[in-house]
Amino acid sequence: MKKVLLLALFMLAYTSIYAGGYRVALQGQRMLGMAHAGLSVFDNPETAFFNPAGMSFLKDKFAVSFGVSGIISKVKFQNELYNWQAETQNPVGTPFYLYMTYQTDEHMSFGLAIYTPFGSSAVWDDGWTGSQIVREISMKVFYIQPSLAYKFSDMLSLSASLIMAYGNIEYDKDINRNLTDEEGNKTYASLQSGTVSQAGYALSMALRPSDKVSIGVNYRSEIILDAKYGTAEFYNVPDLLSQTLKKTAFSAKLPMPAELGMGISVRPTEKLLLAFDYNRTYWSVYEKLIINFASDDLDPSIADKYYQNTNTYRFGAAYQVNDKLAVRAGYYYDESPLTEGHFSPETPSLDSNNYTFGIGYQMDRLAVDFSLLYVDGKERTDYTIVRGEGTPYKFGGTYVSNAIIPGIGITYKIK
Amino acid sequence: MKKLLYILGLLAVSFGFVSCEPxxxxxxxxxxxxxGDADFSTYVSVGNSLTAGYTNGTLYKSAQSMSFPKILAGQMALAGGGEFTxxxxxxxxxxxxxxxxxGNIIAAPKLVVDASQGTVEPINAMPTIEVSNLHPGPYNNMGVPGAKSFHLLAPGYGKLANIPLGKANPYYVRMASNENALVIQDAIAQQPTFFxxxxxxxDVLSYATSGGIGExxxxxxxxxxxxxxxxxxxGVFAYVYQQLLDALTATGAKGVVATIPDVSSIPFFTTIPYNPIPLTDQAQVDALNNAYAQxxxxxxxxxxLxxxxxxxxxxxxxxxxxGANAIVIEDESLTDLTSLNLPSIRQANAYDLVLLTAKSVIGQADPNNPQLIYGLTVPLEDKWILIPQEITSIRAATMAYNVAIEQLAAAKSIAVADMASIMLQLHDKLAxxxxSIYTxxxxxxxxxxxxxxGLDGVHPNPRGYAIIANEFTKVINRMYNANMPLVNPSYYPTIPIVPSN
Known part of the structure; x- marks a missing residue:
């Protein structure tokens, strides 16, 4: 049963690469409408993700929220020196979330959040010139995060959470730039991590110094997904290498970086809400991707990453048109964690300008929220060093990307 | 509810607005x-095996598809180039x-590495290219394996009946437009706009690869x-070259000519050291020294005296x-003392070049007398070695040819691709x-x-041909203000390796 549940979650967790490394910031349609700046907005169950301490300040005893997004993204690549052109044919990603909050008494609240904070999917053109780095990759990660919040006063609440992270990575790449079978088909490896799990934690604080101002701080710990029993299979292997390139086990570690967020929101009028968030993502933990094979015939595959920590600044606004309708808008700037000389097409993350829009419609107990995110990736010319084929060489060119991400969410609450 | 529909409609519109491609x-x-200033609509390549795409000791279909002119034509196709046959x-x-x-094999099939033995040998397969099945051209690629400069002007070079007489070239026989055609005629008949x-x-290589047995x-x-x-x-070379250039430029075509690499920089002459025989047994050393004491x-x-x-x-x-010992070789340039029963032999030294093909005989026993070992007790014949006098002849001719090429090209404002220089870079290391590094x-x-x-030690493999095509591209871009992309050699295959043969 657990297996079936995990499988179902993984099927839903399909995301696509669009910005900020492989972080996928789509954890609530209400907050996404206002730039995903939800660290200090404590009026809906999405706070179970953004800032679980904020659960203490929810007006409803019980609330549940579910949402799903559709990521339509594309990355384009070109290199003028060699006239290389390629693009991704990414499947539509569908990250989701499910939040439940419950206030047991005046002080204590419980929360449960299931969401997809990380993921990436890139399916490059068949036979493209970077297929020795990636043919296609799919990384699905979701977190299950139960939280406990304690309200010390009407001004202060603190929360602690346990996080169980589940990940699954599939990664296909050619062996090198020219190895083929006898019929000329490129020889490639298909790596499957299987389901990997690891625990982490989150700590958060919610402050309400006045009716008009809220402040939130949230920290989610780093979680390193350690695939110990992955399976590597090889396809289109020439007879010459049929004894070397055989199905084997592999191990690899992939970090889900820690994230610190600080946010402040104000209500200058009854109808207007302004929120500002700052996120720091500790990507520098991702230094290398090392794949060790069980077979003695295969050297480890080592790719330098040397990611850098990133800052994200989010500005969001919501306007309550009447007691049913709210409109939202936001902007945020997302930095790519990829450093110069380590820009690899398996995670072609670009600095991006992000524009968000949202509409919420509140019925009696049920609310429906729509969001729309447009990610405008900034063109970047860069390269990565590829090893494992004689002298290490540069692979690079110019990348540009965008993504359009509509989302829908529903919230149900009981006073 | 109406409002909700309106909102949905609004979202759909905004969605359509931004869902454009990056x-x-x-x-x-x-x-x-x-x-640029060139016209690639009809490109004709003229030359020898290097233009044909010959590698691993022969010309075969997949290698031909990666000949340097074919690669170059692929780049030209992005800049107005036409079909390239x-x-x-x-x-x-x-x-x-x-x-x-x-039906009789007159040229062996391609060389392969036999991974089970670690040897290089012709693949165990029957050739299927029948010379007498003619496929008259002309073709855009007029590379004729084995052709010397004057062969491009030689009557009868494409006549089937001339093959047994050594006056025709089987590759040209198959591709000639008719049996009396000249190679250069077939080239210009296509009215090239670029060549x-x-x-x-x-003109020097056949002398070199035969160990200098010619004149x-x-x-x-x-x-x-x-x-x-x-x-x-x-002098003959310069005269012939002038005729070729006159013919190719007669209708105003632009083009690129290429210089002749120094043959001593290719692996055919640099792989086998002059001292490839290790001796580990003092008794054998003494016996050998005794044998030459007289x-x-x-x-x-x-x-x-x-x-x-x-x-x-x-x-x-x-x-x-x-330890390492130099092989004993025949050297006809030594003072002839055979009347005194002293053969013209010496040990090789660093100034000699041992041919790649000598690998198969050095250290081998004479089948008639196992006591006699080639390179030790039996001197290697002249055909396995280039001695300094021969190398000097080759270099002098090569330099003279290149002077002629540069001068004749300059007189017609035709660009020169310095392949001699590229080969020297490869001799060291070319990045x-x-x-990526190539040697x-x-x-x-x-x-x-x-x-x-490739495995014949004389001809590039497809990656080498890609490097050559890139050099032509760079020269064309520079000299004719064109802009063509390069190819990346590392995406081309290297040498053929088979599990067993």
Whole structure:
């Protein structure tokens, strides 16, 4: 049963690469409408993700929220020196979330959040010139995060959470730039991590110094997904290498970086809400991707990453048109964690300008929220060093990307 | 509820508005690449095996598809270039090359590495290319394997009946527009708007690869006296080259000519060291020294008589020791002392070049007398070695050819691709644009990714041809203000390796 549940979650967790490394910031349609700046907005169950301490300040005893997004993204690549052109044919990603909050008494609240904070999917053109780095990759990660919040006063609440992270990575790449079978088909490896799990934690604080101002701080710990029993299979292997390139086990570690967020929101009028968030993502933990094979015939595959920590600044606004309708808008700037000389097409993350829009419609107990995110990736010319084929060489060119991400969410609450 | 529908409609509209594709500031559209002052609509390549795409000792179908002119034509196609045809090879059904003449093998199939033995040998397969099945051209690729400069102007070079007489070339016989055609006629009949001409390599190479057994014909302009392994007189070469260039430029075509690399930089001459025989047994060393004691003593006597310089005696003195030893070779340039029962032999030294093909005989026992070992007790014949005098002849001719090429091209404002310089870079180390390293080394089991040459040690592999095509591209871009992209050599195959043969 657990297996079936995990499988179902993984099927839903399909995301696509669009910005900020492989972080996928789509954890609530209400907050996404206002730039995903939800660290200090404590009026809906999405706070179970953004800032679980904020659960203490929810007006409803019980609330549940579910949402799903559709990521339509594309990355384009070109290199003028060699006239290389390629693009991704990414499947539509569908990250989701499910939040439940419950206030047991005046002080204590419980929360449960299931969401997809990380993921990436890139399916490059068949036979493209970077297929020795990636043919296609799919990384699905979701977190299950139960939280406990304690309200010390009407001004202060603190929360602690346990996080169980589940990940699954599939990664296909050619062996090198020219190895083929006898019929000329490129020889490639298909790596499957299987389901990997690891625990982490989150700590958060919610402050309400006045009716008009809220402040939130949230920290989610780093979680390193350690695939110990992955399976590597090889396809289109020439007879010459049929004894070397055989199905084997592999191990690899992939970090889900820690994230610190600080946010402040104000209500200058009854109808207007302004929120500002700052996120720091500790990507520098991702230094290398090392794949060790069980077979003695295969050297480890080592790719330098040397990611850098990133800052994200989010500005969001919501306007309550009447007691049913709210409109939202936001902007945020997302930095790519990829450093110069380590820009690899398996995670072609670009600095991006992000524009968000949202509409919420509140019925009696049920609310429906729509969001729309447009990610405008900034063109970047860069390269990565590829090893494992004689002298290490540069692979690079110019990348540009965008993504359009509509989302829908529903919230149900009981006073 | 109406409101909700309205909202949904609004979202759908905004969705349509932004769901466009990402765009580059400067996308690689059609106008990025162009031919500049050149016109690539009809490109004709003229030359020898290097133009044909010959590698691993033969011409075969997949290698032909990666010939340097074919690669170059692919780049030209982005800048107004037209179709580029190559001589018919669809009958090379097993992709092994070689040639049949009336069913008899007259050229062996391609060389492969037999991974089970670690040896290089012709693939165990039957050639299927029948020379007498003619496929008359002309073709855009007029590369004729084996052609020397003057062959491009030679009548009868495409006549089937001339093959047994050694006066025709089986490759040209198959591709000639008719049996009386000249190679250069077939080239210009296509009215090229652009050409490459890379000819002259074989005017020295056949002399070199046969170990200098031919004659250096420098000074002799009578072609009827030339043997197949002779060095062509530079005066003849310059005259022929002038005719070729006149013909190719007669209708205003632009083009690129290429210089002739120094043959001593190719792996055919640099792979086998002069001292490839290790001796580990003192008894064997003593026995070898004993065997030559009489010869060494004889040399000293001749010096005493004043018939031989002490320097030459020292050069000829044969001595073995534990460790690496130079092979014993015949050297016809030594003072002839055979009347005194002293053969013209010496040990090789760093100034000699041992041919790659000598690998198969050095250290082997004479089948008739197992006591006799080639290179030790039996001197290697002249055909396995280039001695300094031969190397000097080759270099002098090569330099003279290149002077002619540069001068004749300059007179017609035709661009020159300095392939001699590219080959020198490869001889050391050539780094391509992405940092990959290529060398002119022969396959040694661990340098697969760096190989630019095929298994015959003379011809590039497809990666080497890609490097050559890039050099042509760079020269064309520079000289004719064109903009064509390069190819990345590392995406091309290296040498053929089979599990067993």
């Amino acid at each position: 765009e580059f500031d400067n996308p690689l559209s059609e106008d990025v690449y162009h031919s 190559q001589p018919f090879l669809d009958d090379d059904i097993n992709d092994v090359g070689g040639l049949l003449l009336f 490459t001409l890379w000819i002259g390599n074989n 250096d014909q420098t000074g002799n302009q009578d072609l009827t006296t030339y043997g197949p392994n002779d060095i062509t007189d530079p 010869y060494n003593a004889g040399l000293l006597q001749v010096v005493a 004043g018939l031989l310089s002490p320097e030459e005696a020292a050069l000829r003195t044969i001595h073995f020791q534990l 391509t644009e992405d940092g 002119a080394d022969y396959f040694n089991g661990s340098n697969l990714n760096e190989l630019a040459f």
